[in-house]
Amino acid sequence: MDFLSKFYFNYRRIIKTIQIYLLLAGPGLIVMIADNDAGGITTYAATGAKFGYNLIWFLILLGPVAYFVQEMTVRLGAVTKHGHAEAIFSAFGSFWGWFSLCDLTLVNWLTLVTEFIGMTAGLAIFGMPPVLTVLIVICIMMAIVVSGRYWTWEKLTMVLCLVNLIYIPAAFLVHPSLDQVIHNGFIPNFPGGFNGELFFFLMANIGTTIAPWMIFFQQSAVVDKNMKEKDIPWGKFDTVVGAIFTVLVAVFIIIVTGTLLKGMDVESAAQAAGILMGVHPWVGTLLAIGLFDAGFLGALCIALTSSWAFGEVFGWAHSLNYKVKEAIWFYLFYFFGLATAGCVVLIPGAPLVLITLFVQVVAVTLLPAALVFLIILLNNEEIMGKYKNTLFDNIANITIVTVIIVISSLYGISTLFPNMFG
Secondary structure, eight states: OOHHHHHHHHHHHHHHHHHHHHHHOSHHHHHHHHTSOHHHHHHHHHHHHHHTTTTHHHHHHHHHHHHHHHHHHHHHHHHHOSOHHHHHHHHHOHHHHHHHHHHHHHHHHHHHHHHHHHHHHHHHTTTOOHHHHHHHHHHHHHHHHTTSOHHHHHHHHHHHHHHGGGHHHHHHHTOOOHHHHHHHHSSOOOTTOSOHHHHHHHHHHHHHHSOHHHHHHHHHHHHHTTOOGGGHHHHHHHHHHHHHHHHHHHHHHHHHHHHHSTTOOOOOHHHHHHHHHHHOHHHHHHHHHHHHHHHHHHHHHHHHHHHHHHHHHHTOOOOTTSOGGGSHHHHHHHHHHHHHHHHHHTSTTOOHHHHHHHHHHHHHHHHHHHHHHHHHHHTOHHHHGGGSOOHHHHHHHHHHHHHHHHHHHHHHHHHHSTTTTO
16 A cells, blocks of 8 residues: 555544544543533632732642542443433442432522622622523523534533633633743642632632532533443543543633732622733733633533432433423423522522632532542442442542542641641
């Protein structure tokens, strides 16, 4: 085979590979990028303003952590053809099933509130009244999900994922010092020493990078997309790509606020965007647009996660491939979650900033229980067969659970005994 023939053969093989990936891409990319939701953007912005570049290394470590957790849902969904809520009820019985579902419902609803906080705050910078934002957002989200096809919903959501990458060019506009980013950000360090404040930020960043809703969402999406066991390698690759992008976005947000707002006590991404409007209008505008998109994308996925879970448990038709009249309870529950969360934002005097950061900590506190269920399911050979966890998978995931429990415990101890860590 001559050079041109080889080139043409390899070119066609590459194009075919890309086409296959684009056909199967979606659940991993969406769950990872949607994880950079309004609460996440606020957490990263506050982290950069408080600690500068110093915790970039910690966020980079969270990328592989998120992948190890989420790739298990790909295998579990493709093998069992069941969503996570249904899998827990089947394997552990109704007591633990209801515990898991109530856990998910609480965290999801609180997180939905933070998404509306981010959306209303982001558009308020441009003069949009919160009431109008809530009404328009709910109408658009309902229109997106009632199309009657998972494929349509997925492609529209992936467009929103592209907008979430707006923080990457924003970081280049602030002209950060590459030497400082590498020296301060990539060498592990604990700025200010071990104390309750640092633990709070570490927990908030874990909570916004790995959340219980993500486990339920990706598994249900894999099932709704009708992925097979042969598609598992592609699902894993999709999750890797998503994990890379979620870390990139987080790092670039920290670079933006760490460069322009270092040393400031920033309570929210909206506040950071407002301040940046006066310092660098273009960066402030990009941050505000990104905050709205992050909230919209997060709300779209989280509300759907709850609907999928309740549909699985109660036996409702629970697929985006059904029309509204075929799955009325599925869509009503979706609307109910959005409407009630949106109303909280409109309550005068509600402590919205405190809610946003608090939810991230609550999420990471409840995360170990969700991870334990997942690990046990993935070690059940009767359920998983040859796709069960390997020794390496178990070591990695048990380490993740242990670290989260340790950090949560240290945070609790530092709160009760603030002088213990100096």
